[in-house]
Amino acid sequence: MGSNYDDNVSFTDYTLGQEQLERIEHILTEDLIKSGVHSALLIDMAGNIIAKCDNGNCEHDLYSLAALASANFAAVDTMAKIVGEEEFSLLFHKGESESIHFSKVNIEFLLITIFGKEVSLGLLRLKVAEAVEKINNVW
Amino acid sequence: MAYEDNISFTDYSLGQEELERIENVLEEDLIRSGVHSVLLIDMAGNIIAQRDNGDCDHDLYSLAALASANFAAVDTMAKIVGEEEFSLLFHKGENENIHFSKVNVEFLLITIFGKEVSLGLLRLKVAEAVQKINDMWNR
Amino acid sequence: MAFVNMKNKEVQAKIVYYGPGRGGKTTNLEYIYSKFRERIKSDMVSIKTHGDRTLFFDFLPFDIGKIMGYDVKIQLYTVPGQVKYDATRRLVLKGVDGMVFVADSQIEQRKKNILSLKNLQENLASYKKSIFKVPLVLQYNKRDLEKGGVSLLPMETLEKDLNSQLKVPSFPASAVTGENVVPTMKKIISLTMTSLQNVMK
Numbered sequence: 370m371g372s373n374y375d376d377n378v379s380f381t382d383y384t385l386g387q388e389q390l391e392r393i394e395h396i397l398t399e400d401l402i403k404s405g406v407h408s409a410l411l412i413d414m415a416g417n418i419i420a421k422c423d424n425g426n427c428e429h430d431l432y433s434l435a436a437l438a439s440a441n442f443a444a445v446d447t448m449a450k451i452v453g454e455e456e457f458s459l460l461f462h463k464g465e466s467e468s469i470h471f472s473k474v475n476i477e478f479l480l481i482t483i484f485g486k487e488v489s490l491g492l493l494r495l496k497v498a499e500a501v502e503k504i505n506n507v508w
Numbered sequence: 509m510a511y512e513d514n515i516s517f518t519d520y521s522l523g524q525e526e527l528e529r530i531e532n533v534l535e536e537d538l539i540r541s542g543v544h545s546v547l548l549i550d551m552a553g554n555i556i557a558q559r560d561n562g563d564c565d566h567d568l569y570s571l572a573a574l575a576s577a578n579f580a581a582v583d584t585m586a587k588i589v590g591e592e593e594f595s596l597l598f599h600k601g602e603n604e605n606i607h608f609s610k611v612n613v614e615f616l617l618i619t620i621f622g623k624e625v626s627l628g629l630l631r632l633k634v635a636e637a638v639q640k641i642n643d644m645w646n647r
Numbered sequence: 648m649a650f651v652n653m654k655n656k657e658v659q660a661k662i663v664y665y666g667p668g669r670g671g672k673t674t675n676l677e678y679i680y681s682k683f684r685e686r687i688k689s690d691m692v693s694i695k696t697h698g699d700r701t702l703f704f705d706f707l708p709f710d711i712g713k714i715m716g717y718d719v720k721i722q723l724y725t726v727p728g729q730v731k732y733d734a735t736r737r738l739v740l741k742g743v744d745g746m747v748f749v750a751d752s753q754i755e756q757r758k759k760n761i762l763s764l765k766n767l768q769e770n771l772a773s774y775k776k777s778i779f780k781v782p783l784v785l786q787y788n789k790r791d792l793e794k795g796g797v798s799l800l801p802m803e804t805l806e807k808d809l810n811s812q813l814k815v816p817s818f819p820a821s822a823v824t825g826e827n828v829v830p831t832m833k834k835i836i837s838l839t840m841t842s843l844q845n846v847m848k
Contacts, residue, residue, distance in 0.1 A: 415696035416732065433734040434588050440703035440727075440735045441581040443694045445599060448574045451567050452620055454601030462582055464591030477697075483589055527654040552742020553722065554650035554659040567689040569708040573722065574692065577703060580738040 389507050390420055396507075397422040400500040401482055404492065407467070408483040411474070411504065414439050419478065429483070438481050442471060461490070472497050474504055527557055530641055534559040537637040538619060541629065544604070545620040548611070548641070551576055556615065566620070575618050579608060598627070609634050611641055649744045649843050657718045660839055661742055662832075665767050666749035667759040668700070668728030671788040674822035675749060676705050676723055679832060682825065686710060701727040704739045714840055721836055728763070737770045745782040745839030747831055749822075750809055752789045752799040757808065764809055782838035783815045786831045791821035 385393075393411060397420060401409040408423040410431060416439035421431060442460070449457045460471040470493055472480045480501060484493055522530075530548060534557060538546045545560035547568060553576035558568060579597065586594045597608035607630055609617045617638060621630055649660040664672040673693065680691045687709055694703035707723040726736040748767065750760040768778040787805045800808075802819060810817055816834050820827035 415698065415700065415702060429589050432731070434585055436732050437581045437585050437588075437734050440694065440732070441578055441585070443702050444574045444578045444581065447692060447694060448571060448578065448606060449599070449601060451571050451574070452601065452604040452606065453566075454604055457599035457601050457606070460599075462586065462594035462597075464586055464589065464594050467589040467591055469585060469589065469594070522653070524654040527652065550650060550742070552650075552661055554661075554742070556650065556652070569720070569722070570689055570692045570706060573704075573706045573708075573724075576741075577738060580741060581703075581735065584734060584738065 385419065392507050393420045393504055394422055396500050396503045400496050400503070404496045405488045406482050406484045406493070406496070409500075410435060410438075410481040412439055412479050412481060413477055414443070414479065416440065427483070434481070438469075438471060438479060442473075442479055470494075470497060472501055474501050478504070480504070522556065526644055529644060530557045531559060533637050533640045537633050537640070541633045542625040543619050543621045543630070543633070547572055547575075547618040549576055549616050549618060550614055551580065551616065553577065564620070571618070575606075575608065575616065579610075579616055607631075607634060609638055611638050612645075615641070617641070649839075651717070651843075655718070656716060657720065658714075658843065659720045659722060660744040660843060661722050661724060662745040662747065662835055662839060663739060663743045664723065664725045664747045664749055665736075665763070666728055666788075667751055667756060667763040668730070670728055670749045670751040670756070670760075670763075671822035672725040672728060672749045673701055673705050675747070675786070675788075675828050675831070676707050676725055678822055678825045678828045679709070679723065680707055682829065683709065700729065701725055702732070703727065703735050711836060715844070719840070721839075723832075730762075733766065733770075736766075737773060740770050740774060743771075743774075743776075743781065744843065745784075745835045747784050747786055747835050748809070749786045749788050750805060752787050752805065752819075753792065754798060754800055757800055757804075760805075761808055779813065782835060782842050783813065784831055784835045784838065785810055785813070785815055785817035786820045786827070787817065788820050788822050790819045791824050791826065 397409040402422050402424055408427040410418055411420040412418050412435040416436035418435050445457055462469045466485055468484055470482045474480050482497060534546045539559050539561055545564040547555055548557040549555055549572045553573040555572045582594055599606045603622055605621055607619045611617050619634060649658055651658050664675055666672055680687060689708060692706040696702050705725040709721045709723055711719045711721055724739055726739045748764060771778050793799050818827040818831045820831060822828055
């Protein structure tokens with residue numbers, strides 16, 4: 370038929386089985402939520418939520434947040450390239466009571482944590498680094 | 509529903525004299541302090557005023573488009589987690605860093621600087637410049 | 648919200664390509680970029696997923712020369728078309744001066760076109776803008792598929808679905824072959840510049 374147009378099904382470049390997802394959720398809960406993080410999301414670079422865990426008190430619109438976070442990460446990455454940098458350092462946004470931290474897990478995934486004043490940025494970074502390493506070991 | 513007139517005016521107007529004063533502020537306060545490049549942009553990504561040290565050949569129109577999008581995305585994420593706004597944006601690279609500062613509801617000040625300028629000094633100088641730019645409207 | 652710089656005699660205006668996912672918005676910009684390569688000084692910026700879908704926007708600044716003594720810089724943007732990216736899509740519309748709605752002519756996309764146009768109306772309303780007042784051009788894309796034997800929505804159906812109330816200029820087009828891509832762009836630039844003339848006196 371000579372059509373250049375694909376159908377609308379888009380597949381991801383990675384596969385995650387049930388067991389792997391469970392292990393990831395376990396890491397998010399044990400390393401992050403139990404350290405006082407309000408909400409932890411593993412998303413892919415297209416803004417899909419892969420895994421999420423929270424302390425039960427979060428009613429944020431996480432799907433919009435994931436779409437914005439992935440778009441924003443890509444925008445920042447493009448800015449880095451324009452000024453001649455490989456990439457910029459970690460992203461962190463501080464609010465009055467809630468803060469957001471972004472960490473690149475690998476080329477496919479971002480880890481987003483939402484946390485309050487009870488958790489210091491230092492502790493958070495340590496815990497996120499541990500979780501990122503464990504998640505990378507899942508593959 | 510009451511729609512605004514859609515003929516596209518910016519919500520602000522800047523005369524020739526005001527633009528010259530803004531450029532002067534950018535030059536005196538920021539470029540002379542060692543900043544590589546400074547942009548005053550509006551929230552739609554237009555470049556209002558620009559100054560650099562003569563050594564920058566970054567693609568500033570793309571940078572302005574990305575910066576306004578970055579700012580808007582971060583602002584929307586803040587609202588999603590219940591914050592009014594997040595603190596200043598700052599991206600650190602190996603050699604070049606980017607700092608964002610909200611001037612007012614219409615404008616962002618973007619500075620690109622290297623290792624010669626400390627973040628502390630930069631923040632001070634940016635705060636002074638922001639103050640001076642805002643004073644132009646408040647008089 | 649075009650910015651008119653009285654000092655440098657420069658105008659920056661924002662034109663956004665909107666429409667359903669996989670409709671050909673990015674392909675429009677890619678064609679323009681390849682066609683006017685020598686006039687476009689910077690690279691086209693595309694923020695997309697690994698799967699080549701627009702994630703935030705494409706951005707293409709385009710100097711169209713002098714109008715009424717002003718250097719006019721048109722900034723072409725696309726939005727992400729996929730439904731799930733509504734929050735980011737809305738952000739791109741901030742300060743828009745003119746719009747191209749790229750509809751997909753394939754029969755099975757009929758509903759998606761209508762929903763996307765409705766979504767545009769809602770998102771413009773969030774900036775207190777009316778779809779009936781913003782300079783707008785419709786493009787019925789992928790007409791080239793007809794030659795390959797694919798039956799498409801007839802032009803009359805597309806007009807009835809999307810343009811019966813708006814009554815704006817519309818073009819059958821093929822972004823992959825480039826057919827009517829440049830006329831679409833020229834039309835929206837002309838409508839946008841007309842709306843800006845009052846500020847450029």
